[in-house]
Amino acid sequence: MIELDALRSQAESCTACRLAETRTNVVFGVGRPDSTLMFVGEAPGRNEDLQGEPFVGAAGQLLNRLLAEVGIPRETVYIANVLKCRPPGNRDPQPDEIDACKGYLRQQIRLIRPRVVVTLGNFATKLLLNTTAGITRLRGTAYPWWLGSTLIPTFHPAAALRGGPRVLDQMREDFALMRRTLDSAAEAEPPPTPAPEPYQATLWG
Ligand code: URA
Numbered sequence: 001m002i003e004l005d006a007l008r009s010q011a012e013s014c015t016a017c018r019l020a021e022t023r024t025n026v027v028f029g030v031g032r033p034d035s036t037l038m039f040v041g042e043a044p045g046r047n048e049d050l051q052g053e054p055f056v057g058a059a060g061q062l063l064n065r066l067l068a069e070v071g072i073p074r075e076t077v078y079i080a081n082v083l084k085c086r087p088p089g090n091r092d093p094q095p096d097e098i099d100a101c102k103g104y105l106r107q108q109i110r111l112i113r114p115r116v117v118v119t120l121g122n123f124a125t126k127l128l129l130n131t132t133a134g135i136t137r138l139r140g141t142a143y144p145w146w147l148g149s150t151l152i153p154t155f156h157p158a159a160a161l162r163g164g165p166r167v168l169d170q171m172r173e174d175f176a177l178m179r180r181t182l183d184s185a186a187e188a189e190p191p192p193t194p195a196p197e198p199y200q201a202t203l204w205g
Helices: 003-012 044-049 058-069 095-112 122-129 157-163 165-187
Strands: 037-041 078-079 116-120 152-156
Touching: 003 058, 037 095, 037 122, 058 095, 058 157, 058 165, 078 095, 095 116, 095 165, 116 122, 116 165, 122 152
Parallel strands: 037 078, 037 116, 116 152
Antiparallel strands: none
């Protein structure tokens, strides 16, 4: 898609925050620009920074496995992060970095127009739902969201790698909810009407 390619070029020369000084590659996003399903993670890690693709390390392997378990190949989805550049040492994204970067994510979502957006972990969930509530409280529910989509928050795969089977089981529940939501969105014609308040109006604060 031409507009998405143009946005990628713009991001690749971005110097809007300090992370431009330490990155190897801008990690813009990967996948099908016409996908009905989009994942939003936190920020590139070391492997992602080196390869220029999101979720290629251990967390990415788990994401691929959870997708495969609900019958969805990674190649058919779109994957992006809140931050397009790696924070040094994988520290948390800083508020000014998120502010500087969130316009790229907003445009990606607007251009791809997925039916279902899955946020992985606290940073993506708090930004897109414009909330301070934590992922443990928010997960397990499908939220009507922007542009008629549905947002499903779940844990970050790295949390499941650290947190063990309980977190993994909850992620499996959330992926099953995602699959059901996608299936019913595919049946629903015409496309859903714009999301009701509060998620639409408050988006991107
Ligand atoms: N963690 C993320 O949040 N994103 C990646 O791309 C990799 C690890």
